[in-house]
Amino acid sequence: xxxxxxxxxxxxxxxxxxxxxxxxxxxxxxxxxxxxxxxxxxxxxxxxxxxxxxxxxxxxxxxxxxxxxxxxxxxxxxxxxxxxxxxxxxxxxxxxxxxxxxxxxxxxxxxxxxxxxxxxxxxxxxxxxxxxxxxxxxxxxxxxxxxxxxxxxxxxxxxxxxxxxxxxxxxxxxxxxxxxxxxxxxxxxxxxxxxxxxxxxxxxxxxxxxxxxxxxxx
Amino acid sequence: xxxxxxxxxxxxxxxxxxxxxxxxxxxxxxxxxxxxxxxxxxxxxxxxxxxxxxxxxxxxxxxxxxxxxxxxxxxxxxxxxxxxxxxxxxxxxxxxxxxxxxxxxxxxxxxxxxxxxxxxxxxxxxxxxxxxxxxxxxxxxxxxxxxxxxxxxxxxxxxxxxxxxxxxxxxxxxxxxxxxxxxxxxxxxxxxxxxxxxxxxxxxxxxxxxxxxxxxxx
DNA sequence: AAGTGTGAAAAGTTTCACAGCG
DNA sequence: CGCTGTGAAACTTTTCACACTT
Numbered sequence: 001x002x003x004x005x006x007x008x009x010x011x012x013x014x015x016x017x018x019x020x021x022x023x024x025x026x027x028x029x030x031x032x033x034x035x036x037x038x039x040x041x042x043x044x045x046x047x048x049x050x051x052x053x054x055x056x057x058x059x060x061x062x063x064x065x066x067x068x069x070x071x072x073x074x075x076x077x078x079x080x081x082x083x084x085x086x087x088x089x090x091x092x093x094x095x096x097x098x099x100x101x102x103x104x105x106x107x108x109x110x111x112x113x114x115x116x117x118x119x120x121x122x123x124x125x126x127x128x129x130x131x132x133x134x135x136x137x138x139x140x141x142x143x144x145x146x147x148x149x150x151x152x153x154x155x156x157x158x159x160x161x162x163x164x165x166x167x168x169x170x171x172x173x174x175x176x177x178x179x180x181x182x183x184x185x186x187x188x189x190x191x192x193x194x195x196x197x198x199x200x201x202x203x204x205x206x207x208x209x210x211x212x213x214x215x216x217x218x
Numbered sequence: 219x220x221x222x223x224x225x226x227x228x229x230x231x232x233x234x235x236x237x238x239x240x241x242x243x244x245x246x247x248x249x250x251x252x253x254x255x256x257x258x259x260x261x262x263x264x265x266x267x268x269x270x271x272x273x274x275x276x277x278x279x280x281x282x283x284x285x286x287x288x289x290x291x292x293x294x295x296x297x298x299x300x301x302x303x304x305x306x307x308x309x310x311x312x313x314x315x316x317x318x319x320x321x322x323x324x325x326x327x328x329x330x331x332x333x334x335x336x337x338x339x340x341x342x343x344x345x346x347x348x349x350x351x352x353x354x355x356x357x358x359x360x361x362x363x364x365x366x367x368x369x370x371x372x373x374x375x376x377x378x379x380x381x382x383x384x385x386x387x388x389x390x391x392x393x394x395x396x397x398x399x400x401x402x403x404x405x406x407x408x409x410x411x412x413x414x415x416x417x418x419x420x421x422x423x424x425x426x427x428x429x430x431x432x433x434x435x436x
Numbered sequence: 437a438a439g440t441g442t443g444a445a446a447a448g449t450t451t452c453a454c455a456g457c458g
Numbered sequence: 459c460g461c462t463g464t465g466a467a468a469c470t471t472t473t474c475a476c477a478c479t480t
Contacts, residue, residue: 019471023433027426031408045439054410057439058473065441073440073479090433098428109327115408115425121432159435162428184431190249190333192272200434202427207333208245209420210316210380213402214339215241215308216418217377237449263461275461276451283463291457291462 022063023090027119028053029060030086036079045076091120097158100126101173102165103134103143106188110162111139121160125152146173153180162186174201240281241308245337246271247278248304254297263294309338315376318344319391320383321352321361324406328380329357339378343370364391371398380404392419 018026032052036044046064050057064070064077067085071077098116100107103126110116111126126143128134134143144152152158161182165173170189177185184200187193190208193201236244250270254262264282268275282288282295285303289295316334318325321344328334329344345364346352352361362370370376379400383391388407395403402418405411408426411419 021471023430024426027429028410032410047439052410054412056473058442058475059471061440062442062472069441071440074438075480076439090429096432096435105327105330109323110424112323113424116428119425119429121425121428160428160431183435186428186431192246192250192270194272200431202431204422204424204427206328206331206422207337207339208242209422210334210339210378210404211245211308211337212241213378213404213418213420214314217314217401239449265461274451276453276464277449279462280450280464287463289462292460293458294461 018066018089022066025053025055025059025063026067026086026090029063030083030090033079033083033086037083041079043072043076044079044082046071049077087120096121096160097124097156098122098160098162099124099149099153099158100141100162100164101128101146101149101177102163102169103128103131103137103139104164104166107162107164108134108137108139110164110188111141123162124156124158127152149173149176150180153177153182157181159183160186162188164188167191236284236307240284243271243273243277243281244285244304244308247281248301248308251297251301251304255301259297261290261294262297262300264289267295305338314339314378315342315374316340316378316380317342317367317371317376318359318380318382319346319364319367319395320381320387321346321349321355321357322382322384325380325382326352326355326357328382328406329359341380342374342376345370367391367394368398371395371400375399377401378404380406382406385409 029049032049033044046060047057050060053060064082067089070082070085098121100111100123103111107126111123116123123141126134126139126141127146127149128143129146131143131145159182161177163170163173163185167189170187170191171193174185174193174195178195178199182199185193185195185202187201187203188206190205195201247267250267251262264278265275268278271278282300285307288300288303316339318329318341321329325344329341334341341359344352344357344359344361345367346361347364349361349363377400379395381388381391381403385407388405388409389411392403392411392413396413396417400417403411403413403420405419405421406424408423413419
């Protein structure tokens with residue numbers, strides 16, 4: 001989900017006009033392609049990939065066309081080449097360092113989550129108001145006191161942060177992150193963060209997601 | 219995020235044509251209204267609510283107009299009444315029972331998460347392939363063996379499920395859930411689930427969300 | 437024959453602008 | 459005057475349809 005604020009952070013670095021939602025889909029395509037590659041598949045058609053990704057085949061073709069001309073008519077797309085292109089478009093620099101703030105229940109679960117590394121992100125440090133108690137959770141990532149946040153971010157040139165602090169602290173911490181140079185925040189607090197237009201916030205609001213599906217049960 | 223499949227599960231129960239994205243926003247408005255109510259505010263204008271929710275004022279008015287005529291011109295909206303209307307629209311039956319499958323790292327964190335109850339959902343039971351080891355996490359929700367899943371869902375008429383099992387098991391478990399009568403799934407596995415058109419799947423894909431903001435750092 | 441690339445239509449959403457009410 | 463309710467405009471995203479290539 002993108003941030004609500006009307007004015008988006010323009011579009012990213014170099015790449016031009018890629019529809020916002022296409023960014024998500026490209027990640028999904030990449031995953032599907034990985035699976036195909038593992039199975040030794042060398043070429044895939046838009047309709048096959050569409051079935052795997054749960055979208056329409058035209059959409060696949062449109063999305064891939066944003067990256068350039070990769071397909072061969074009558075045949076399909078080369079799995080490996082296409083994966084590379086998606087990675088180039090999405091995963092700016094490989095192994096982006098990420099910090100996590102708030103090593104409570106959810107924060108610790110995320111620190112243990114293997115999925116991030118697999119996608120090229122490394123959570124290099126966590127910060128908490130009570131690092132001692134967080135340390136008791138036996139995490140593989142060092143947990144520092146939150147007061148050291150700014151110093152670390154500046155020194156390590158961290159641009160991405162995962163925010164898992166209680167709602168009441170979220171805005172204050174976000175301000176500090178931005179001030180220190182963070183450019184994008186994955187926010188798990190159920191709070192609408194206010195940040196400058198050139199900072200991206202992506203809200204993952206668990207209660208809201210549950211409420212949303214609740215609407216669809218009769 | 220809604221499910222990819224082109225054909226949505228129609229729109230929900232009784233209520234008519236509420237744009238998909240408006241459903242999310244109504245939840246956010248509800249939260250903002252709660253905060254106002256706590257502060258003793260009785261009336262709020264679209265522009266004030268807009269600022270709190272991080273959206274455009276017209277959007278607020280359009281969204282609220284879907285619920286009926288609640289505003290007073292020159293004044294604004296009555297906070298309490300509006301909250302009630304949003305609850306009625308969104309939270310079909312109060313205290314929907316929910317089950318969670320997969321009490322691993324993430325699953326346990328979600329079981330400890332307080333936000334769900336606050337929004338009117340109660341996680342009544344969890345299921346895991348290894349309930350003994352899950353029990354060691356000292357959760358307040360009973361963790362049963364996954365083999366008892368169907369029986370429980372049928373008996374308790376559960377319609378909502380949170381799915382946190384490893385990717386490889388997700389589709390198989392989803393099939394069982396649907397078979398047993400679950401109508402909506404909040405899916406945390408990085409997998410595109412295939413379900414009948416009348417079942418709603420809402421994917422929360424953590425790695426994908428991180429990848430998404432990664433795109434926006436220069 | 438199979439399957440891409442793409443312009444054009446359709447659908448969905450957001451914003452504008454303003455009439456009209458309290 | 460302030461603020462809602464809403465038709466119409468603007469914009470975004472998805473789907474269709476088909477020419478074109480291998």
